[in-house]
Every structure is written in C-alpha cells, then in structure tokens.
Amino acid sequence: MNRLPPHASAPPPEQERTAGMGRFGSRAALGLVALLVGAVPFLLLMLLVQANWSPLASLDGEVGAELNAVVSGNPTLVGVLRGVTDLGGNGAAILVFTLTTVFLLIRGRRRLAAFAVATGVGLAVLVPVTKALIGRARPVVESPVSDIPSNASFPSGHAMVSVVTFGMLALLVLPAVRRRARPWVVVAAVLVALVVGFTRLALGVHFVSDVLAGWFLGAGLLAVTTAAFRVWQHHLGHRTAEPLDPLEVEARDAPHLALPGRRVLPDGRRTVLALLGWATAIAVTLIVLGLLVTGALTDTVVGRFDRAVVRTFLEWRGETLTDVATLVGTLSGTRMVIAVSLTLAVVALAVTASWRPVVFVLVSVLGEVGLYVVVSRLVDRVRPTVLDLTSGLPTGASWPSGHSAAAVAIYGALAALVIACARGRRRRLVLVVPVLIAPAVSLSRIYTAAHYPTDVLAGMLLGTAWVLVCAHYLLPGSPSRCATRRAPGPAGRTPCPDRPGSRSRGARQLGHGSGRVPIRAAGSPPA
Known part of the structure; x- marks a missing residue:
C-alpha cells in the first residue's frame, strides 16, 4: 500500500476503488497499444515470409535487384551508404545508450536513466533472439557491394536498432525542448530510421520485408518500454498535460541540455x-x-x-x-x-x-x-x-x-x-x-x-x-x-561540488556573496 503524506487524508473506499480501476484500465490500454504498434505487424510479416507469399516475395526480389543495379556502379554512393548505415549498427547503439545513461545519471535523472537502460537491454536481447528463431537467409544480388553479415536476415537489426535508439533519444529530448520544436524532433528520429533502413536495401544485405519487420518490432519494443515508464510515472503521481511528451516527464525533471543565458563564445x-x-x-x-x-x-x-x-x-x-x-x-x-x-x-x-x-x-x-x-x-x-x-x-x-x-x-x-x-x-x-x-x-x-x-x-x-x-x-x-556552470540536479537543486552537507565553499563557487545569480533548473521556482 502506498504511504500518504502526513497532511493528506485517506480517500473514501469508493474513490479508491474507482482510482484503482482507472489505473488498471490505463495500463491495459497502454499494453494493447504497444502490442498493436509493433507485435501484430511483425507477426503478420513473419507469417507471410514463412509462407513465401508470392506478392511479398516478388517485391523483395524486384526492389533488391533494381537498387543493386543502381548502386553497384557508383563507388562514391556505396561509400556514403556504408557510412550512413553505421548509424543503425551495434557500435552506434552501444555508444548512444551508454552516453545517454551517463548523462542522465550525472544530472540525477535516475528514472529516465532506468528507462534508457531497460530499452537498451530489451534491444540487445530481442534482435538476436528473433533472428535465431526465424533464420532467414540473406539476399543474393548480382553485384555485391557489401560484405554479407553472417547472422540471419529477418528482421533487419539495423532497422530495428535505428528505430529504438533514435526513438529513445527523441522521447528523452521532447520534454526538454520548446513545444514548437517537438514535431521536428520526432521527424528527425523517423528520418534517421527510414534512411538507415533504405541503406540496408541499397547495400543488398536485406529484403524489404526484413526492414519493415525491423521497424515494426523496434516500434513495438519502444512502445512497451514507454508504456511501462508511464505506468511508473503515474504510480509516483507524475502526470503532465504537455503535448508530444509520451513519457509524461515534469518540467523540473526534464533532462535540459544547458542552462539559459550562457554565452557559448566569450567574445562572439x-x-x-x-x-x-x-x-x-x-x-x-x-x-x-x-x-x-x-x-x-x-x-x-x-x-x-x-x-x-x-x-x-x-x-x-x-x-x-x-x-x-x-x-x-x-x-x-x-x-x-x-x-x-x-x-x-x-x-x-x-x-x-x-x-x-x-x-x-x-x-x-x-x-x-x-x-x-x-x-x-x-x-x-x-x-x-x-x-x-x-x-x-x-x-x-x-x-x-x-x-x-x-x-x-x-x-x-x-x-x-x-x-x-x-x-x-x-x-x-x-x-x-x-x-x-x-x-x-x-x-x-x-x-x-x-x-x-x-x-x-x-x-x-x-x-x-x-x-x-x-x-x-x-x-x-x-x-x-x-564550476559555476555545473548542471542542476533534480527539482532545481544544484549539486554541490563538495561533499554532501557542505555549503560554504560550494556556495562561494555558485556565486553567493559575489553578486552572481545561482543557477537553477528550468521550471523550478527562484531561490
């Protein structure tokens, strides 16, 4: 049972039952949405691939052959495709998830760091498991322009990694940027995933159905971890009405990148x-x-x-x-x-x-x-x-x-x-x-x-x-x-550069007594 604050009174039994039903309903709805987003389309594609459905098989073969004919005669284009496709590779995913987690931990956003870790672990498990279960062979093109990976073809790991990695970044960035910029954050994440998927087709290492399955499965994984985080937020009493903020992160807990009013170049x-x-x-x-x-x-x-x-x-x-x-x-x-x-x-x-x-x-x-x-x-x-x-x-x-x-x-x-x-x-x-x-x-x-x-x-x-x-x-x-530029901690608290509990030296470094204004997190009340 959740403990209530000392000044709060227990809700009536009827109200508590209603709230419990509401929480169950919201969790069930979120789980259903997460399932529909990725799992159902992925399973449908998997069944069609295993049944060798002729329209899908024809699409896979024709697109691969046409793209290979265009790409194979252009070494510059091949080099560009190889560089872009690395955005969906394991190395890029490990780097992004690690740096994101480190950034959030330094800022004291432990719940968001847990979301990033859970999403990354789910991605690391789901990609090899699904490939091993289905075991589809890689496509064979007339003029190969890339080394054929040794693992299975279905689903595309790069397509899935790009959706999950850059989708996770977008979800974390959305509450920290202005409302007008949020659609562009989503568009940027979607474009990266689309471009990475295209490179897998152009390089001749995946079928169209592989890439589609990777996108769908990645979107499903992201929807599941997002739904789980929202339930966690609701359980802790965090609810926001901000548009385009699926994680429902309050303004004071958002991972703001930099404090306002800081000059990037000292003398312009x-x-x-x-x-x-x-x-x-x-x-x-x-x-x-x-x-x-x-x-x-x-x-x-x-x-x-x-x-x-x-x-x-x-x-x-x-x-x-x-x-x-x-x-x-x-x-x-x-x-x-x-x-x-x-x-x-x-x-x-x-x-x-x-x-x-x-x-x-x-x-x-x-x-x-x-x-x-x-x-x-x-x-x-x-x-x-x-x-x-x-x-x-x-x-x-x-x-x-x-x-x-x-x-x-x-x-x-x-x-x-x-x-x-x-x-x-x-x-x-x-x-x-x-x-x-x-x-x-x-x-x-x-x-x-x-x-x-x-x-x-x-x-x-x-x-x-x-x-x-x-x-x-x-x-x-x-x-x-x-030191005066140290990042704000949760709820607007500025982490002291010294040991916990010490104030005199940290206060001097933050500008107290020197005419400077102490820094604070965006959305927190003035000191």
Whole structure:
C-alpha cells in the first residue's frame, strides 16, 4: 500500500476503488497499444515470409535487384551508404545508450536513466533472439557491394536498432525542448530510421520485408518500454498535460541540455576571427615547412634521416609488433575519434550545463581535420616507398600525419577540459594521457610505413598548436569559473561540488556573496 503524506487524508473506499480501476484500465490500454504498434505487424510479416507469399516475395526480389543495379556502379554512393548505415549498427547503439545513461545519471535523472537502460537491454536481447528463431537467409544480388553479415536476415537489426535508439533519444529530448520544436524532433528520429533502413536495401544485405519487420518490432519494443515508464510515472503521481511528451516527464525533471543565458563564445565575433587567424597561421607554417622538407631538404640530413628511420622500422617488423602497432593506431582512427569526441562533449555538457565545452571539443576536432586536409593537399607528399601495412590511404597525403594530429587534438582536448573544469593540483596529471598516446600513435604510423618521422612531427605540431589555441579562446580560465556552470540536479537543486552537507565553499563557487545569480533548473521556482 502506498504511504500518504502526513497532511493528506485517506480517500473514501469508493474513490479508491474507482482510482484503482482507472489505473488498471490505463495500463491495459497502454499494453494493447504497444502490442498493436509493433507485435501484430511483425507477426503478420513473419507469417507471410514463412509462407513465401508470392506478392511479398516478388517485391523483395524486384526492389533488391533494381537498387543493386543502381548502386553497384557508383563507388562514391556505396561509400556514403556504408557510412550512413553505421548509424543503425551495434557500435552506434552501444555508444548512444551508454552516453545517454551517463548523462542522465550525472544530472540525477535516475528514472529516465532506468528507462534508457531497460530499452537498451530489451534491444540487445530481442534482435538476436528473433533472428535465431526465424533464420532467414540473406539476399543474393548480382553485384555485391557489401560484405554479407553472417547472422540471419529477418528482421533487419539495423532497422530495428535505428528505430529504438533514435526513438529513445527523441522521447528523452521532447520534454526538454520548446513545444514548437517537438514535431521536428520526432521527424528527425523517423528520418534517421527510414534512411538507415533504405541503406540496408541499397547495400543488398536485406529484403524489404526484413526492414519493415525491423521497424515494426523496434516500434513495438519502444512502445512497451514507454508504456511501462508511464505506468511508473503515474504510480509516483507524475502526470503532465504537455503535448508530444509520451513519457509524461515534469518540467523540473526534464533532462535540459544547458542552462539559459550562457554565452557559448566569450567574445562572439572576435573569438571566431581569432580562431580563423590562428588556423591560417598554423596552416601557412606547416605548408612552408612541408614544402621545404619535400623540396630543398630532400637530399640533406633531414631527408636521409626520414628514409633511414623507415628502413630501420621495416627491419624490426614482426607479428607481435605489427599487432601492437595496429591496435595503437586505432586510438586515433576515425571511429575512435568520433567516439571519444562524443563522450567528451556529452560528459562536459552534463557536468557544466553549458554548450561552451561542447563547442570547444567540436572546434578542436573539426578544426584539426580541416587543417590536415588543407595542408596535406597543398604539400602533397608521397608516402614512404616501402611495403606498408595499411590499405586505402591516399598516396599523396603523407605530410602531416593525420593520425598524429588527431591523437594530440582529441586527447589534448580531454586534458584541457579536465584541467579547466576540475579542481585540485593533481588534475594536471591528466596530461599523461596525450603525452603517452600521441607519441605511441606516431611510432605506429612510422612502423606501418604510412608516414615519415617528419610527417608525424608535423602532425603533432599541428594538433598541439590548434588544441592550445582552442583551449585559450573557448575554455574558462580557472576551475572556479567552470564550476559555476555545473548542471542542476533534480527539482532545481544544484549539486554541490563538495561533499554532501557542505555549503560554504560550494556556495562561494555558485556565486553567493559575489553578486552572481545561482543557477537553477528550468521550471523550478527562484531561490
């Protein structure tokens, strides 16, 4: 039996019975809707597939053949499809669900974090179980453009993952955005799911019925977890009349991304101009150095040093060292850079409730990529002329090393965020991360014969200079300034940076006694 507040009186028996019937009716209705949304269409498709219904079989074969004929002759389109389809892959789902849960836990939204975890666990169980039960073979196309996965075809895991993953994100975002923006959030989630499903058809790894079944089953799973969360909310007395808020989250409990009134760029246009000026200076410097190394210094001690080191590493090659070098190289590969960047941005946003550190991470990473592209195209240095252990690399983009620059930029951004926003003298120990990882990645690029030593030195110079510039212009100057941006906790409470119960130091950091206004959650009453 639920306990009533001390000031409340027990409802009459008739009223209590009526309320109980209402709760039962609402739960039954929600369960029925969840069943109709996904389970019934999925089961119907499964029966039609197993019965080899001719209209559906004809549709599956014709669409696959036509799309394969269009895609197979366009390598650029195939590359785009492969990149987009990863949005519905297991790696993307694990990253999104993990970061979402971490964000919600940092903000103190434990019930919403439980919703995300339950949805993710249900997805992880349902996809392999349904594939194993049905066991449909993959389609066979005339000109394959993608590796055929080893698991079963029905239902499409990517289609289901995209519906559940981005649908879950949309449900969490809806109560935290303005009403006018909510339809666009829903449209964005639906478009991602549709596009991912299309890529599975275009790549020739699924039938139309596979994709439809994945969408339906994913929608059904999302409907079930949403209905269960709504029942939980009603049981705790949380009800809202907000439009397009299926989770019925109150305004004060919504996972607002950032507090209002926080300037993203400290000096606005001046900051942008300063960053552009420094980027130009870094690019010009590296271009001049690259032209010197590849031109006037080719037959000097610098050129001989480059070639000698590459030959030495070639003589040291062995199976174990090759495995280690390959593993180390992935620390600044494209997938790792994306994963680490998103992790830094999400955690920093959750802790500070400000877009400023997010912009810092994005500018650091994207700026490094832009500088690398410009410098490498203009210098156009040919890679070492020995057997390399890489594949798919452009031959004329050796100067500077993109992996070395990315390693310094991403792990240097991590160190800069910790130093700017953490407290204590030991926070600078985080510099060990970029100091160790960047040289290790650089050595792995020389070992694999992807770069000369001067290439990796130029890459480290690029990454170091750019991340220092970004930290100077985009991050706060002291930990105390970053602490004033800490995210609000539930019901408008601001988590104290110190231990629970301490007030004096936390109050000073939040601006008490200094003329600042203490931060609070949107929708909570003023202090």
